[in-house]
Amino acid sequence: MAIVERHKQELERLAAPQDRAPAVIEFRGVSKQYGPTDRGLESATFSVARGEFVFLVGSTGSGKSTLMKLLIKEIEPTAGTIRVAGRDLSEITRRKVPYYRRNIGIVFQDFKLLPDRTVHDNVAYALQVTGSSRKEIRAKVPDILRLTGLATKLHSFPDQLSGGEQQRVAVARAFVNHPPLLLADEPTGNLDPETSVGIMQLLYRINRTGTTVVVATHDATMVDRMRRRVLELEQGRIIRDEHNAGYAPRDMNTAEFGELLREPAPQPQRRMPADAFDDIYPADDSGPRR
Numbered sequence: 001m002a003i004v005e006r007h008k009q010e011l012e013r014l015a016a017p018q019d020r021a022p023a024v025i026e027f028r029g030v031s032k033q034y035g036p037t038d039r040g041l042e043s044a045t046f047s048v049a050r051g052e053f054v055f056l057v058g059s060t061g062s063g064k065s066t067l068m069k070l071l072i073k074e075i076e077p078t079a080g081t082i083r084v085a086g087r088d089l090s091e092i093t094r095r096k097v098p099y100y101r102r103n104i105g106i107v108f109q110d111f112k113l114l115p116d117r118t119v120h121d122n123v124a125y126a127l128q129v130t131g132s133s134r135k136e137i138r139a140k141v142p143d144i145l146r147l148t149g150l151a152t153k154l155h156s157f158p159d160q161l162s163g164g165e166q167q168r169v170a171v172a173r174a175f176v177n178h179p180p181l182l183l184a185d186e187p188t189g190n191l192d193p194e195t196s197v198g199i200m201q202l203l204y205r206i207n208r209t210g211t212t213v214v215v216a217t218h219d220a221t222m223v224d225r226m227r228r229r230v231l232e233l234e235q236g237r238i239i240r241d242e243h244n245a246g247y248a249p250r251d252m253n254t255a256e257f258g259e260l261l262r263e264p265a266p267q268p269q270r271r272m273p274a275d276a277f278d279d280i281y282p283a284d285d286s287g288p289r290r
């Protein structure tokens, strides 16, 4: 009986890793204290499965960028464990950080393009630094520029592009290596609403190829329209983790917000097309398709 039980346990142990959807991101009790009174993150525990699309929301100073910086190992936690694709980040030495980051596409609010290089060369650069051959670069760059709608801007320099086009280049550059994880910190922060929709569509399309996407944003309209998983931070703490969610909590008590609701709603500066997401984002779609 004891032998049978032991075999059973062993079989269960072997079967378990295949059964579970592997987490791409795992935070366990993660804190970041910048100084005695400067708290970036406090006891954050959550995980993100492969292929998820997650919005990080929260007011200024709530800890969104801190969380992103911890993920790319730009800063170290003062407590807790962070795993990415099963790997404990504390075990990655400084020297190995650039190799680790090759698995992560990063998009910033201010694009961070190389100003003296063309669109083509900005994207090609991401492949060069990861050791791609010229042949690979010739094959991959035109492909990604087509996907991001930049095929006609190949030879333009960043200062000859609109903000939305520059952000498309940044997304193309982040995705050209097909990283399993893509992080975007306020990717639409400098863009008008219509251009923002284009960028979000692009991120969503990327997510549908299987890439896990995490977007830190203040863009309530976008979060409300996409209805993905929302992690909300407040003073460094995760106060909400909700699927198919909007920018504000589902159970927001309208009585509490009575004062605010009596005021006329602010009018958007420019109208966003009502069907902006409809072609790629049907209402009944609940997750990435592969």
Ligand SMILES: Nc1ncnc2c1ncn2[C@@H]1O[C@H](COP(=O)(O)OP(=O)(O)OP(=O)(O)O)[C@@H](O)[C@H]1O
Pocket: 034, 035, 038, 039, 040, 041, 058, 059, 060, 061, 062, 063, 064, 065, 066, 067
């Ligand atoms: N280098 C730093 N030194 C000290 N305190 C810091 C540092 N960076 C961030 N903080 C503090 O950590 C907290 C979280 O900041 P963080 O930048 O992560 O917020 P955020 O949610 O990204 O804000 P925003 O939406 O304005 O970008 C804030 O109180 C901030 O003042």
